[in-house]
Amino acid sequence: MSKSPRIATDGAASPLGQNPFGALSAAGLPVFSPAVPPAPRAVPSTGAAEPKKNRGRVEIRRETGGRGGKTVTTVSGFIGIGLPEKEALAKRMQKACGAGGTVKDGQIEIQGDRREAVARILEEAGFRPVMAGG
Numbered sequence: 001m002s003k004s005p006r007i008a009t010d011g012a013a014s015p016l017g018q019n020p021f022g023a024l025s026a027a028g029l030p031v032f033s034p035a036v037p038p039a040p041r042a043v044p045s046t047g048a049a050e051p052k053k054n055r056g057r058v059e060i061r062r063e064t065g066g067r068g069g070k071t072v073t074t075v076s077g078f079i080g081i082g083l084p085e086k087e088a089l090a091k092r093m094q095k096a097c098g099a100g101g102t103v104k105d106g107q108i109e110i111q112g113d114r115r116e117a118v119a120r121i122l123e124e125a126g127f128r129p130v131m132a133g134g
Contacts, residue, residue, distance in 0.1 A: 054128060055080075055081070056078070056080070058075055058128070058129055059130050059131075060073065060075050060130065060131055061073070061075075062115060071111075072109050072112070073111075073112065073113060073118055074108065074110075075110075075118060076107040087103050089108060089122075097114040
C-alpha cells in the first residue's frame with residue numbers, strides 16, 4: 001500500500017493553489033457593470049387599467065357531512081387548471097387561514113369555515129368565486 005503525496009499546509013505553492021480558470025480568455029464576453037441598473041422596459045399605456053383575466057367560476061361550500069361534525073371549506077368547479085396549480089392555491093389558502101387542507105378528487109379542502117379568506121385568494125388569482133350552499 002503506497003502513501004499518497006502530502007499536501008503542504010505552510011502556504012507554499014501547491015498544485016491545488018492554481019486557478020483552473022486562469023487560462024481562459026474573456027474576449028467576446030459582455031462587460032458587467034453593477035453600478036448601472038438595467039433600463040426599465042417601456043410598456044405602452046392605454047390610460048385604463050387592464051382588466052383581470054377571468055379564469056372561470058368556482059364554488060365555495062361549507063360542509064360538515066361525513067366529517068365527524070367538523071366543518072370544512074371546499075372549493076370546486078375548476079376548469080382548465082392542473083393539479084400542481086390547485087396544490088399551489090391550496091398552500092396559499094392554508095397559509096392565509098392558518099389551517100390545514102388538501103386537494104382531494106379535484107377539490108380544494110381547507111379545515112374550518114374560511115369562506116371569506118378563500119374567496120379573496122381566488123379573486124386575486126383571477127377566478128370568480130361564488131358562495132354555494134348554506
